[in-house]
Amino acid sequence: MATGLLALLDDVAALVKVSAATLDDVPTQVAKTTGKVSGIVIDDTAVTPKYVVGLDPKRELSIIYQIAKKSLINKAIFLGPAALVLGYFAPAVIPYLLMLGGAYLCFEGYEKVHSMFSKSHEPTDEPTEEMAVITPEELEKERVGSAVRTDFILSAEIMAIAYATVAGSPLVNQIVVLMTVAVFITIAVYGFVALIVKADDIGVHMAQDKFHPTTQKIGRGIVKSMPTFLVILGYVGTAAMLWVGAEIIAHGLHLPLEVIEGPFADIPALAWFVKVLVLALGGLLLGAIIAQVINLGKRMFSKPAEKVAH
Template sequence: MSGLIALFDDVAAIAKVAASSVDDVIGQATKASAKAAGAVIDDAAVTPKYVAGFKAERELPIIWRITKGSLRNKLLFLLPAGLALSAFAPWAIAPLLMLGGAYLCFEGAEKVAHVLGWSHGHEDHPGKEKVVENPASLEEEKIKGAIKTDFILSAEIMTISLAAIPESSFWMEAATLAGVALIITVAVYGSVALIVKMDDVGLAMANGSRLAPLRAIGRGLVRGMPGFLKGLTIVGTAAMLWVGGSIIVHGLEELGIAGPAHVIHDAAYAVGHAVPAGWTGFTEWLVKAAIDGVLGLVLGMLLIPLGEKIITPIWRRVFAK
């Protein structure tokens, strides 16, 4: 009997360790996902355009296929690549992260420049074929384009997440990155599905509800969605510039160039301690985020000629067909 009780004690202990490990994985995955906020918000802001123009009954199937492609990008390609990088070339993580940060700055600055009329952004470019396709072919092209775009953003998300994971065992890193992939994908494409169908929900409420308040809410949803999507794009752009600038500053610090990080920290500290005590932490974060965002915008603006004149034409030529 004593042996059986000891066995139960051992099983209970193993179960506690397993539960603790699961909690650790979920906690680390959640924190790492939060670090990738800029790319995540931009992903959610960009994706709805891929279902624009299709019949309502095709919207969710298209999003589901993009979701599966996104998971395939993260779990089959980027996760093994990230683990290999961590195991065999950890020195390369900071430079790659800075490269991804520069990409975020470029993307964010290009959106700003497009609004100001200084850049064509992602509009149709000269020489792009304009072919009237049947709906099935068009749907396939849209899905392929969305999954390609997702791969770029997912690579940035996974790299940021990998850098945010505390040093741990191979399996802990693998489980955490897998958790990040699932959390981010569900959050992004679940949100996209809600956003895309919200106007349909509003229309159904406006036309089918017997209660006047519900009809009013439905009309408000229909009228408010264009503004909401525009606001989401603005927030996504600001987040990209903030995160991109922050990555560059942190990367420079990792490479031994700590001056910019110290200047930003001192400025945020000075402003934060000039306001009432209850607002100190928030003010410090806000000032730091604002400075990082401005730096990201400046860097992105400098990168626009390089991106539009050299990198983008090469990319289009390589992936033309």
Template structure:
């Protein structure tokens, strides 16, 4: 009896060790997968604050919460099952889907650039809406729609780092990545959009230091939003172009990817200082240029199509 109990305890201990090792594998895989998706996370963080510009300050945090819930729903209810199905039955489809999503990001960035140059952007239609609730609903819907693409890229990139994991571990790791990234992105976004309120609070407190800091935060907010818009556009081109470059390599179309990698390595050797940073920067610029070309072609085609129909 005692021997049987000892054997049972040994089995339980062995199972506990196995479970702990599995959890370590999942945690490590989730961390690695999340790090690979960092570019899209930067994009998501930079883009989202623009959706509350022009809306009531009292509605900023509720709107961010609505978008965050929509983002989590996108990741866990729609994209996670789709990613697992693709991984199990059609892994060959992941790269084309990634490239299509990357092309969409490039198109969105090109549309922003065209809108900035011509003065006609995505926000024109929303600007004509006078009903605050309708405007809020439209902004939230647009943000969740854009997030679906960005979240799809995040989940697909993360899935690409989990090929050696079991289906269960992939599911757990993707869920962890989705929750962690959503909490991180929208936590930072909430801090950004309330920075002016924090500044006003500090400006009203006694003490010259607090007042100066508060006024500085309020004055900096428009510049921060402008910088975030520029960073978001650049990140869309960089991430979208980079996804297309990696996809081309996967399909054996290596001429352009090798040219970009060669230019990055050559620049790193030529400069000699911070070679890793220089190589990354040149590769990102090369991917961004490709993204701008791809996005410009798509945007141009879509703008010309209505004119042909009109004629």
């Protein structure tokens, strides 16, 4: 009995040593994964602030918290485990799901661009009968829902890349890395987003008379520049949706993106910019095609309007 117990303890000790050795690689794998998804993280950060523009400033942090909470839940409870399951049972399906998400981003980006241009041609003198009137609460709920849908696609790409980074590692490593990436990236993205949207309040505080004149000047500069900054960030976010969506599809189809950069290889920054521009335009074109297909489907399957007798 004693011999058997000692043997069992030896086995447990050996298992603990192996697990500790494998977990030593976790920080390296997390850092490697974070580097690979940095582009998507930047896109996510650029996209989110536009969802709180025009809403009650007192609700901004609450809205960001709602989005961040749902983002973390999606990563940790749904997307992370889904990546593990699919990676084990059906790894060939993952690229197609990512391309479907990329197509959604292209469609969403096109809708934003179309909305920008259509608004500039619509008369604004009087409201039309078709204009819907919603409460601030309904608008907030709509904004949060839209942000979470967009974040879900970006989060899926992040978790898929994270899984690909640790696919050959032990299961314990995979789980720890995926959960660590989910928590770290969510906090980093939405912490920075909160800082962006509350920068004007920080500026107002810095502009108070109790501070040094230089501090006051910086504070006033922040307040004056933030509206323009948020508008520009909204444009960047829309462009990022198109760029990332097209790049996901290009990678899924194994398209040689290096061909785009080839003529400008001697100037890395220019090569990167040209690639991003081509991808964004390609995403815009794809989004327009998807929108036309959806509109055609709606017309084909919608019920004809009933005629009203006069």
